[in-house]
Amino acid sequence: xxxxxxxxxxxxxxxxxxxxxxxxxxxxxxxxxxxxxxxxxxxxxxxxxxxxxxxxxxxxxxxxxxxxxxxxxxxxxxxxxxxxxxxxxxxxxxxxxxxxxxxxxxxxxxxxxxxxxxxxxxxxxxxxxxxxxxxxxxxxxxxxxxxxxxxxxxxxxxxxxxxxxxxxxxxxxxxxxxxxxxxxxxxxxxxxxxxxxxxxxxxxxxxxxxxxxxxxxxxxxxxxxxxxxxxxxxxxxxxxxxxxxxxxxxxxxxxxxxxxxxxxxxxxxxxxxxxxxxxxxxxxxxxxxxxxxxxxxxxxxxxxxxxxxxxxxxxxxxxxxxxxxxxxxx
Amino acid sequence: xxxxxxxxxxxxxxxxxxxxxxxxxxxxxxxxxxxxxxxxxxxxxxxxxxxxxxxxxxxxxxxxxxxxxxxxxxxxxxxxxxxxxxxxxxxxxxxxxxxxxxxxxxxxxxxxxxxxxxxxxxxxxxxxxxxxxxxxxxxxxxxxxxxxxxxxxxxxxxxxxxxxxxxxxxxxxxxxxxxxxxxxxxxxxxxxxxxxxxxxxxxxxxxxxxxxxxxxxxxxxxxxxxxxxxxxxxxxxxxxxxxxxxxxxxxxxxxxxxxxxxxxxxxxxxxxxxxxxxxxxxxxxxxxxxxxxxxxxxxxxxxxxxxxxxxxxxxxxxxxxxxxxxxxxxxxxxxxxxxxxxxxxxxxxxxxxxxxxxxxxxxxxxx
Numbered sequence: 001x002x003x004x005x006x007x008x009x010x011x012x013x014x015x016x017x018x019x020x021x022x023x024x025x026x027x028x029x030x031x032x033x034x035x036x037x038x039x040x041x042x043x044x045x046x047x048x049x050x051x052x053x054x055x056x057x058x059x060x061x062x063x064x065x066x067x068x069x070x071x072x073x074x075x076x077x078x079x080x081x082x083x084x085x086x087x088x089x090x091x092x093x094x095x096x097x098x099x100x101x102x103x104x105x106x107x108x109x110x111x112x113x114x115x116x117x118x119x120x121x122x123x124x125x126x127x128x129x130x131x132x133x134x135x136x137x138x139x140x141x142x143x144x145x146x147x148x149x150x151x152x153x154x155x156x157x158x159x160x161x162x163x164x165x166x167x168x169x170x171x172x173x174x175x176x177x178x179x180x181x182x183x184x185x186x187x188x189x190x191x192x193x194x195x196x197x198x199x200x201x202x203x204x205x206x207x208x209x210x211x212x213x214x215x216x217x218x219x220x221x222x223x224x225x226x227x228x229x230x231x232x233x234x235x236x237x238x239x240x241x242x243x244x245x246x247x248x249x250x251x252x253x254x255x256x257x258x259x260x261x262x263x264x265x266x267x268x269x270x271x272x273x274x275x276x277x278x279x280x281x282x283x284x285x286x287x288x289x290x291x292x293x294x295x296x297x298x299x300x301x302x303x304x305x306x307x308x309x310x311x312x313x314x315x316x317x318x319x320x321x322x323x324x325x326x327x328x329x330x
Numbered sequence: 331x332x333x334x335x336x337x338x339x340x341x342x343x344x345x346x347x348x349x350x351x352x353x354x355x356x357x358x359x360x361x362x363x364x365x366x367x368x369x370x371x372x373x374x375x376x377x378x379x380x381x382x383x384x385x386x387x388x389x390x391x392x393x394x395x396x397x398x399x400x401x402x403x404x405x406x407x408x409x410x411x412x413x414x415x416x417x418x419x420x421x422x423x424x425x426x427x428x429x430x431x432x433x434x435x436x437x438x439x440x441x442x443x444x445x446x447x448x449x450x451x452x453x454x455x456x457x458x459x460x461x462x463x464x465x466x467x468x469x470x471x472x473x474x475x476x477x478x479x480x481x482x483x484x485x486x487x488x489x490x491x492x493x494x495x496x497x498x499x500x501x502x503x504x505x506x507x508x509x510x511x512x513x514x515x516x517x518x519x520x521x522x523x524x525x526x527x528x529x530x531x532x533x534x535x536x537x538x539x540x541x542x543x544x545x546x547x548x549x550x551x552x553x554x555x556x557x558x559x560x561x562x563x564x565x566x567x568x569x570x571x572x573x574x575x576x577x578x579x580x581x582x583x584x585x586x587x588x589x590x591x592x593x594x595x596x597x598x599x600x601x602x603x604x605x606x607x608x609x610x611x612x613x614x615x616x617x618x619x620x621x622x623x624x625x626x627x628x629x630x631x632x633x634x635x636x637x638x639x640x641x642x643x644x645x646x647x648x649x650x651x652x653x654x655x656x657x658x659x660x661x662x663x664x665x666x667x668x669x670x671x672x673x674x675x676x677x678x679x680x681x682x683x684x685x686x687x688x689x690x691x692x693x694x695x696x697x
Contacts, residue, residue, distance in 0.1 A: 223496060245539070259503065296378065
């Protein structure tokens with residue numbers, strides 16, 4: 001039954017251990033093979049050289065784009081628009097253009113444009129015009145964008161975005177008759193879930209891991225936020241010093257520079273602030289008077305606290321037994 | 331004399347007989363039952379602690395320089411004794427140095443720190459404390475020397491670099507800070523170091539230099555997440571062509587399929603193209619990504635692709651996307667079922683499931 005049965009590996013029932021291929025199977029296999037070949041020719045993941053792209057198409061630079069009827073229609077419309085605007089071309093040439101475009105369409109499908117010399121030249125001219133127009137437009141847009149937000153240093157763009165959002169939310173709230181404090185009512189369920197997810201933080205490191213690389217970096221980031229950059233002094237120093245952008249091996253290292261007193265004051269003050277912050281790192285724990293005393297002096301008490309931390313959960317049973325005076329039957 | 335009663339052999343000058351306690355007859359215990367009121371051990375301890383007196387030496391006020399010198403001498407002797415007993419115990423050294431600092435004698439404090447660093451120079455906290463002492467007392471050049479030595483001896487400890495650069499920057503010497511950053515980058519540190527350098531340049535609005543540093547970062551650590559950071563930096567400054575170039579470079583990395591970050595890269599790239607309102611390119615990126623990222627890792631990708639098609643695609647493309655996703659995910663399930671059946675042929679439920687799936691496949695092929 002298992003060995004020696006006639007099964008074509010391409011048959012869809014090949015996995016069935018009791019199936020044997022008959023003529024119907026082979027027919028079906030042949031059909032599916034021919035369909036697969038057809039599909040491959042229409043496959044969109046071809047090599048870039050083999051694909052069909054009209055050079056005028058705006059997505060031509062995309063290596064995976066293939067021009068379809070929609071593209072060609074769009075190109076034709078654009079070209080028609082140019083001709084209307086320029087009004088250089090005569091009517092016959094328009095017609096000739098359309099013919100040429102049809103020719104282009106037909107020829108582009110097969111991938112090889114057959115144009116006469118004149119038509120080729122015309123085509124190239126059109127290409128150049130198009131490109132120039134496109135480049136002009138893009139440059140215009142980019143310049144406009146750059147002009148809108150000239151000094152986009154850190155934080156300002158975010159503020160503007162926040163203000164816009166607040167206004168939008170305000171408008172929505174007013175239309176619903178809500179207050180600003182109930183702004184959360186506008187969130188969809190998905191948005192609310194995303195917000196809850198944000199609140200779930202990783203567990204904060206404790207014990208010996210408190211000063212790991214990540215927390216040290218975050219502490220440094222926080223500290224550098226508070227530096228006030230004196231841009232005037234910076235620019236002045238930039239002009240005066242020829243070696244302002246120093247390499248690592250510059251000989252200026254170790255040269256004594258005159259630091260103004262106020263900078264030193266600033267540094268000392270910052271150090272003192274840090275010291276004060278450091279004091280608040282661990283808080284003093286409350287002293288419970290009602291707790292049992294199991295120590296004979298302060299050092300002993302401290303030791304007992306440490307021991308409790310380490311072994312408390314393991315000795316709980318034993319302690320309870322001692323208190324009770326009996327061990328529970330297990 | 332027998333060994334037990336020999337005084338010198340056993341208990342010093344007492345004999346065993348001397349140490350035996352003989353209670354007078356009246357104090358012998360008569361009633362050996364438990365008393366009605368018992369005292370607990372805890373109560374005994376509590377009472378003992380309450381009745382304790384603090385045996386401290388009386389507080390003395392120092393009136394003139396002789397007494398001060400006396401006090402200092404005494405304290406120094408104590409500290410030196412403790413240090414001699416436990417040389418490796420950095421805590422006592424640090425206490426000694428801080429005490430000298432509080433007395434105002436910086437020269438002695440420095441000598442203590444140097445001796446300590448002789449014992450153990452690998453402890454970064456010691457360097458930090460030493461440098462901070464110099465900084466607190468406004469000895470900047472001393473501090474600079476200490477930092478320089480620290481950073482030369484322990485170049486892989488990031489904290490020392492951070493604090494050194496922070497000090498130099500706060501003193502206003504930006505060029506020197508830059509030189510120290512360059513020196514640090516020569517050691518090719520972790521990304522956090524690079525990112526802090528970039529932040530430093532951006533604080534002074536040096537965008538070109540920041541860009542150059544991003545380039546170096548991406549060469550030093552060619553991971554997709556850093557490419558994404560670079561591209562986001564360019565996108566924020568509205569340099570769209572550059573951002574696109576960065577993304578394309580990232581894709582050229584030819585990541586192995588197992589890489590977790592490959593998916594994130596594609597998602598970020600497609601998101602960027604959507605932000606530029608280039609839906610065609612975004613669609614192509616999604617297709618390419620779905621072809622190249624293995625199914626197991628592409629959950630986010632499918633999700634984003636669906637959302638994208640819902641927004642921008644027409645219904646045919648949308649349904650296509652959904653079908654592709656369902657088929658790919660379903661084939662996962664199908665394979666699982668087959669595996670189960672192969673493992674346990676007597677598992678009737680999974681057998682029936684597998685049969686049902688086979689029948690469905692056959693019907694689908696027939697259509």
